[in-house]
Amino acid sequence: MKYVCDVCGWVYDEAEGAPEYGIAPGTKFEDLPEDFECPLCGVSKDNFSKE
Amino acid sequence: MEIKYIGVNDRITDLFEGQFEIPNGISYNSYLVRDEKIAIMDSVDLRFFDKWLENIKKELNDTPPDFLVVNHMEPDHSSSIRHLVLEYPSIKIVSTKKSFDMMRGFFGTDFDESKIVVDNGTALSLGKSTLTFYTAPMVHWPEVMVSYLDTEKTLFSADAFGKFGALDHSEDWACEARRYYFGIVGKYGAQVSSLLKKLSDLKIEKICPLHGPTLDSNLSYYLDLYEKWASYQPEVDGVFIAYTSVYGNTKEGALLLKDELESRGTRVSICDLAREDMHEAIEDAFKYNRLVLATTTYNNGIFPFMREFINHLTERNFQNRTVAFMENGTWAPNAAKTMKSMLENSKNLTIIDTGVTILSALNENSRAQIVALANELVK
The missing domain is CATH 3.40.50.360 (Flavodoxin domain)
Incomplete structure (x- = not known):
């Protein structure tokens, strides 16, 4: 599943994770920490939508 | 310590960013901060590189500038970077990591030999004065930062507080600043509010935006309008x-x-x-x-x-x-x-x-x- 940032368009792909930000491949979006921020624009998790 | 305006007026472009009518032109602002070290704040659209360089040389003669601070990577403020580096090979480029990533896209290089990567709160001493950088993601691009010069209490605000209209054209600020804001930045009200909050502890006496006039009196008028626009409150x-x-x-x-x-x-x-x-x-x-x-x-x-x-x-x-x-x-x-x-x-x-x-x-x-x-x- 992929989730896209509503503000800047950055995509979180659960299969790929985000290794450069310390998030392992396969990490579910719901399992990202509550204080997770979009690495591109800094908004919170609730600004993401399922792609 | 002084800040000199070295920007240019564009009276040629008819549609700014390919869509906004600019019957009175637009300015691409760039500033020279001269202390023991010399910093240039942002560049201009490449079509105006020669005029910009002439403005720089008029101030500096043969002295090379030490830093180019890149607050925003949109081409109207960044497309002259490579030409400036060719002119001054010793110059250091000061910007966020995201800006250097974008430079790779625009120029095929992130100027590895020349780069100084800064983040929110990073300070850069120019001698008697210090520039401090504050990240401003999505105001209105992700790499944006603003720069604060302590001795002059001056904020270099990137595209925030900008307006359409060349500087040799005199007109009311709010109308063309509002058209610029809602046309270009309007979606990002929450991010503009965050930036205003982040800057609220700074003593700001002068705002130097990337378009339009320097704002150096009655600043609460402009800040109040921005608060209102960013929170989508009618005026x-x-x-x-x-x-x-x-x-x-x-x-x-x-x-x-x-x-x-x-x-x-x-x-x-x-x-x-x-x-x-x-x-x-x-x-x-x-x-x-x-x-x-x-x-x-x-x-x-x-x-x-x-x-x-x-x-x-x-x-x-x-x-x-x-x-x-x-x-x-x-x-x-x-x-x-x-x-x-x-x-x-x-x-x-x-x-x-x-x-x-x-x-x-x-x-x-x-x-x-x-x-x-x-x-x-x-x-």
Whole structure:
């Protein structure tokens, strides 16, 4: 599943994770920490939508 | 310690960023900060590189600048970077990691030999004075930062507080700054609010934006407007009527509504979306606290200019206003329904149920509906 940032368009792909930000491949979006921020624009998790 | 303006006026471009009319041109601002070290704040559109370099040389003669601070990577402020590095090979480029990533995209290099990567709160000493950088993501690109010069209490604000209009043209600030803000930055109100909050502890006496004049007096006027715009609060108590008209009948309805409202002492602005600047209309929709949309049923939907207009509003988070609809149709009028559905995800809109349906041309019924709508709008 992929989730896209509503503000800047950055995509979180659960299969790929985000290794450069310390998030392992396969990490579910719901399992990202509550204080997770979009690495591109800094908004919170609730600004993401399922792609 | 001094700050010198070394920017340029663009009187050539007709459509800024490929879409915004700029009848009075635009300026690409760049500033020279001269202390023990010399910093250039942002560059200009490459088409004006020669003029910019001339401005730099006039100030510095043969002294090479030490730093180029890149607050924003949009090409109107960044496309001269490579040429400047060729001119001054020893210059260091100061910007965020995201900016250097973008430089790889624009120039095929991130100037590895010359780069100084800074983050939120990083300070750079120029001698007696210090520049401190604050990240400003999505105001209105992700890599943006602003820079604060402590001794001069000056904020280099990137595109924030910018306006259309070359600096050799004198005009009211707010109108063209508002058109610029809602046209270019409008979607990112939450991010602008965050930036204003982040900067609230700084003592700011001067704002140097990337377009338009330096602001150095009555700063609370500009900051208050930005607070208002960023939080989507209306500025003016009045009605903005945006209409399209195929044969003039919807226009007649819109003009009648305008007269009815004005006779009740209400301030009204009106716009033919097909003939006037769309971005002026967007600006007015955010400026007034009440909006009336009047259009024709067309291809079982609505007239294209109105569709475009509503899309512009919703993608900029249009909210916190009262909206009413006027529709026209000759056989199956359904424009109001279409317009309403386009706005259904917009936050905190008060929709006025008293609508107006014109069947081809105004008649006694639709005139009465317009009077009723005027009454409703001034309640």
